[in-house]
Amino acid sequence: MSQQAEGAVEVTAAVPGDTRQYLRFSRLNRVLHVVMIISFMSLALTGMTLKFSYTSWASVLSRILGGYETAGYIHRMAAVSMVIVFIVHVNDLFRRRKKEFGTWKAMLTGPDTMLPTKKDLHDFVGSMKWFVGAGPRPRYGRWTYWEKFDYFAVFWGICVIGSTGLILWFPEVFTLVFPGWVINVATIIHSDEALLAVGFIFTVHFFNTHLRPEKFPMDIVVFTGRMPVDEFREDKPAEYDMLAEAGTLQEHLVDAYPPIVIRAIRTFGWMALGVGFVIVVWIIYAMVFAYR
Amino acid sequence: MRRAWMTFCAALLLAASLPAAARAQDNADCLACHGDRSLTTTRGGRTVSLCVDGKKFAASVHAAVPCVGCHADLQGKEMPHGTPLARVECGTCHEKEQKDHAASLHGQAIARGDQLAPRCVDCHGNHDIAPVHSPSSAVAPQRVPWVCGKCHQEGSPVQRQRVIHEDHILENYSESIHGEALLKKGLTVAATCVSCHTAHTILRHTDPRSSINRKNIARTCTTCHSQIEAVHRKVIRGELWEKEANVLPACVDCHQPHKARRVFYDQGMANADCMKCHGNPAIRASRGGRSLFVNADECARSAHARTACSQCHSEVNASHVRPCETITKKVDCSSCHADAGRQYQTSTHGMLAAKRDPNAPGCTDCHGWHGVQLRKDPSSPIFPTNIPDLCARCHREGNKAAVRYKGTEHDIIERYQESIHGKGLLKSGLTVTATCTDCHTAHGVLPMADTASSVNPRNVPATCGRCHLGIEEMFNASIHVTSIGKTDKRLPVCNDCHTAHTIRRADTEGFKLTIMSQCGKCHEEIAKTYFDTYHGKVSQLGYTKTAKCYDCHGAHDIRAIGDPKSHLSRENVVATCQKCHPGATRRFAGYLTHATHHDPQKYPFLFYTFWGMTGLLVGTFVVGGVHTILWLPRALQMRRARRHALPPKKEAS
Numbered sequence: 001m002s003q004q005a006e007g008a009v010e011v012t013a014a015v016p017g018d019t020r021q022y023l024r025f026s027r028l029n030r031v032l033h034v035v036m037i038i039s040f041m042s043l044a045l046t047g048m049t050l051k052f053s054y055t056s057w058a059s060v061l062s063r064i065l066g067g068y069e070t071a072g073y074i075h076r077m078a079a080v081s082m083v084i085v086f087i088v089h090v091n092d093l094f095r096r097r098k099k100e101f102g103t104w105k106a107m108l109t110g111p112d113t114m115l116p117t118k119k120d121l122h123d124f125v126g127s128m129k130w131f132v133g134a135g136p137r138p139r140y141g142r143w144t145y146w147e148k149f150d151y152f153a154v155f156w157g158i159c160v161i162g163s164t165g166l167i168l169w170f171p172e173v174f175t176l177v178f179p180g181w182v183i184n185v186a187t188i189i190h191s192d193e194a195l196l197a198v199g200f201i202f203t204v205h206f207f208n209t210h211l212r213p214e215k216f217p218m219d220i221v222v223f224t225g226r227m228p229v230d231e232f233r234e235d236k237p238a239e240y241d242m243l244a245e246a247g248t249l250q251e252h253l254v255d256a257y258p259p260i261v262i263r264a265i266r267t268f269g270w271m272a273l274g275v276g277f278v279i280v281v282w283i284i285y286a287m288v289f290a291y292r
Numbered sequence: 293m294r295r296a297w298m299t300f301c302a303a304l305l306l307a308a309s310l311p312a313a314a315r316a317q318d319n320a321d322c323l324a325c326h327g328d329r330s331l332t333t334t335r336g337g338r339t340v341s342l343c344v345d346g347k348k349f350a351a352s353v354h355a356a357v358p359c360v361g362c363h364a365d366l367q368g369k370e371m372p373h374g375t376p377l378a379r380v381e382c383g384t385c386h387e388k389e390q391k392d393h394a395a396s397l398h399g400q401a402i403a404r405g406d407q408l409a410p411r412c413v414d415c416h417g418n419h420d421i422a423p424v425h426s427p428s429s430a431v432a433p434q435r436v437p438w439v440c441g442k443c444h445q446e447g448s449p450v451q452r453q454r455v456i457h458e459d460h461i462l463e464n465y466s467e468s469i470h471g472e473a474l475l476k477k478g479l480t481v482a483a484t485c486v487s488c489h490t491a492h493t494i495l496r497h498t499d500p501r502s503s504i505n506r507k508n509i510a511r512t513c514t515t516c517h518s519q520i521e522a523v524h525r526k527v528i529r530g531e532l533w534e535k536e537a538n539v540l541p542a543c544v545d546c547h548q549p550h551k552a553r554r555v556f557y558d559q560g561m562a563n564a565d566c567m568k569c570h571g572n573p574a575i576r577a578s579r580g581g582r583s584l585f586v587n588a589d590e591c592a593r594s595a596h597a598r599t600a601c602s603q604c605h606s607e608v609n610a611s612h613v614r615p616c617e618t619i620t621k622k623v624d625c626s627s628c629h630a631d632a633g634r635q636y637q638t639s640t641h642g643m644l645a646a647k648r649d650p651n652a653p654g655c656t657d658c659h660g661w662h663g664v665q666l667r668k669d670p671s672s673p674i675f676p677t678n679i680p681d682l683c684a685r686c687h688r689e690g691n692k693a694a695v696r697y698k699g700t701e702h703d704i705i706e707r708y709q710e711s712i713h714g715k716g717l718l719k720s721g722l723t724v725t726a727t728c729t730d731c732h733t734a735h736g737v738l739p740m741a742d743t744a745s746s747v748n749p750r751n752v753p754a755t756c757g758r759c760h761l762g763i764e765e766m767f768n769a770s771i772h773v774t775s776i777g778k779t780d781k782r783l784p785v786c787n788d789c790h791t792a793h794t795i796r797r798a799d800t801e802g803f804k805l806t807i808m809s810q811c812g813k814c815h816e817e818i819a820k821t822y823f824d825t826y827h828g829k830v831s832q833l834g835y836t837k838t839a840k841c842y843d844c845h846g847a848h849d850i851r852a853i854g855d856p857k858s859h860l861s862r863e864n865v866v867a868t869c870q871k872c873h874p875g876a877t878r879r880f881a882g883y884l885t886h887a888t889h890h891d892p893q894k895y896p897f898l899f900y901t902f903w904g905m906t907g908l909l910v911g912t913f914v915v916g917g918v919h920t921i922l923w924l925p926r927a928l929q930m931r932r933a934r935r936h937a938l939p940p941k942k943e944a945s
Contacts, residue, residue, distance in 0.1 A: 049833065050826070050829045050830065051829075053823075053828075053829035053830070053832040053833045054832060059832075062833045063834075067835065068830050068833055068835045069835075127919075127923075131922035131925075131926055132922070137926070137930075146919070168826075171873070171880060171883070172873055172875035172876060172877070172880055173875075175876075175877060175880040175882070175883070176877060178879070180879055180880055180881060180882025180883040180884065181882060181898070183883045184883065184884045184887045184898055185897055185898060185901050187825075188889055188898060188902050188905060192902070192905035192906065192908075192909060193905065195909065196905075196913075199909070199913065200912060200913070200916060203913075203916070203917075203920075204917070207923075208920070212927045213924070213930070214927055214931040214934060216931070
């Protein structure tokens with residue numbers, strides 16, 4: 001409560017009349033997210049045609065994608081893109097460690113760390129209380145616990161799906177070492193983990209970041225990289241307070257994008273959302289109504 | 293035999309004559325008077341010589357016989373004897389001949405007191421009878437026609453005063469093939485009158501005992517023409533001629549008696565005679581009024597151009613003014629086409645016909661009538677490209693055979709036309725392509741359920757194998773034949789995978805994709821698990837490039853996995869994988885192509901992997917889902933609060 005009161009006092013940290021916005025994501029991160037969206041959508045669409053090949057939907061989609069062979073090439077190229085995204089991101093981490101933090105310890109134990117902290121546990125318990133009306137909204141920091149979960153889910157997913165995918169891509173090579181049934185096991189893991197990823201991203205992640213009523217219809221911060229200071233203060237109060245206390249908030253403010261850019265971004269966002277929803281509907285149909 | 297008999301008689305007479313000689317009644321005594329050429333008597337107003345030429349008699353077959361041996365009434369009489377003498381009885385010695393003659397037409401006439409009837413001496417002579425095989429015998433073959441011709445020639449009293457059906461007998465005979473051979477070429481084995489009519493047992497042709505009775509004529513002719521069956525092939529088959537003489541033309545129907553030639557005949561039942569009436573387009577049956585018109589041109593162009601009317605309409609009788617008035621039955625094509633006829637009788641068509649079913653097709657329904665053509669003639673209804681239309685007359689949906697049919701095959705004509713066989717036949721004009729009759733046979737058509745049917749599952753491989761021999765050989769070594777795949781379940785045959793009438797090219801996409809569900813009809817579980825693998829999933833999407841059942845198991849040469857010749861045997865499986873995966877190794881071949889994650893015993897790895905993944909999935913969704921749902925009311929609350937707090941700045945971004 002006291003923190004909230006302090007935040008209310010510190011609202012003056014932003015200069016009134018200043019329409020600049022808080023820069024949350026770097027340009028690289030934004031680009032990576034867009035590339036990842038495209039590759040993820042491609043992987044999902046092409047992969048699901050095989051997974052749900054018993055639906056008529058799948059064969060139509062497969063034709064649209066240019067046949068199973070073309071779909072296969074798309075799938076592999078998208079996978080390669082995603083691995084590149086992954087590598088570029090990890091490389092960026094190394095770069096930032098050197099440039100911004102100096103040591104891994106500073107980076108991984110600082111307030112902006114992606115690793116789970118004690119505060120995340122508190123926030124999670126606080127959130128549960130808030131959900132049931134037994135407490136106030138926790139004062140979330142730069143990265144909330146669900147955002148951290150999403151982040152590591154991608155790490156996990158890329159490792160699991162990527163490695164099994166590689167086995168399926170080069171079965172002749174892998175069976176030089178592994179027995180043949182490993183391909184069968186890899187198929188199950190690849191396919192079910194992909195279902196988990198697709199299902200989770202297009203439902204829970206979509207809700208958490210876009211469909212949440214206060215963000216509805218979508219939160220475009222990941223594309224613009226910037227958010228209004230008011231929204232920033234409300235959404236990430238702990239981070240705002242920290243910047244306000246340090247008096248460095250101004251350093252993080254940049255000009256907003258012109259409306260035409262926003263419109264373009266929204267269009268892209270709608271497309272991504274639309275594809276995601278269609279895939280979800282399709283999965284539900286295939287799993288519930290057409291499962292064999 | 294006869295010679296022996298005569299020798300025996302002669303010996304007897306000789307013995308009997310010994311005491312007579314004692315009484316000075318030997319031949320020399322007789323010739324003392326009868327050797328005189330001027331010895332005559334008057335008989336019936338005519339002067340008749342009573343001279344017996346001693347030389348001729350001595351040369352005759354009876355030389356050793358004393359005069360009283362024949363003129364038995366002079367036995368022991370004083371010389372000179374009184375007249376008239378009793379008639380010599382040849383039968384005393386020639387008992388059988390005498391008996392046969394008495395029973396014959398000639399003997400009967402004698403019994404009636406017919407003065408014109410011939411006795412022994414009329415043919416054989418009296419004191420100068422030469423041995424029967426001697427060329428100088430009165431009944432030597434080359435003289436027989438003249439012996440008989442004495443009475444049976446134009447202008448003779450017999451021919452004029454008695455009822456003899458044949459005319460110009462001697463004349464015709466002498467011009468016939470037999471007569472020419474005998475009389476002109478001196479061929480003594482050529483048939484003479486007695487060869488056909490016998491020497492002594494001459495009977496009317498209506499008498500069943502007669503050698504020229506309809507029933508016996510074949511036997512009579514085959515005495516000489518023993519190999520005639522070979523010439524007449526299936527007309528007679530050796531036995532039919534005798535057994536079923538009523539349905540077959542007898543020899544004489546075609547080769548008229550006394551006139552047998554090498555050429556065909558212009559008389560009697562020759563076609564021209566038939567056409568005198570049947571060439572008239574207006575001719576109609578007195579009963580029913582159906583047209584009886586026969587188009588001579590059509591006949592002449594037909595496959596039966598060289599077949600005479602009477603060969604089919606065999607009940608005609610040449611002795612009638614209208615030879616056809618004796619016809620009672622329809623033409624029986626099986627007289628000549630015996631095999632086809634026998635097959636037809638066992639077929640559904642034939643059995644229906646036997647029940648007098650009005651829908652049953654007979655020979656002419658498919659082959660046509662007088663204009664019948666060979667199968668190789670494109671205008672024939674049974675020319676390969678015409679067969680589908682021919683069968684369609686009854687078997688097209690809605691037609692008379694199709695409406696009776698209760699089975700599963702429908703639209704067979706249309707489907708056939710779209711099938712590989714139908715397209716080959718009708719679009720490409722490939723006349724060796726399978727038509728209806730190639731699979732169902734032409735004459736032995738039977739329903740599939742009948743074990744004798746060519747399309748019964750038991751016989752289908754052999755039926756298809758008539759053309760697809762290589763495939764049949766492979767199939768017969770596969771696990772799908774009962775001798776190898778020992779099972780009580782029904783094993784598949786060609787049509788179970790290829791269908792009966794909708795057979796497609798096996799390299800078309802549609803066929804490749806449906807074949808999996810064909811295998812799956814019996815191999816249900818294994819097909820299901822196949823569709824769980826990458827191969828199955830891609831196939832299910834409608835692509836043919838990934839492995840399908842036959843790519844690994846073979847198509848027609850499917851064998852048990854344990855069979856070393858199987859594509860999937862230990863020896864061959866790697867090579868089989870390498871067809872598509874060139875880098876495949878033995879480990880690679882360990883891929884479970886029919887894996888299922890539902891069987892913990894068989895595939896524990898897959899089972900636990902699947903349930904582990906499912907647990908992870910469900911767990912994640914439950915936590916994420918509950919979190920989201922709990923969040924929703926608060927999020928709505930925040931939205932409302934913000935709306936109230938910041939009404940003008942709604943779209944700041």
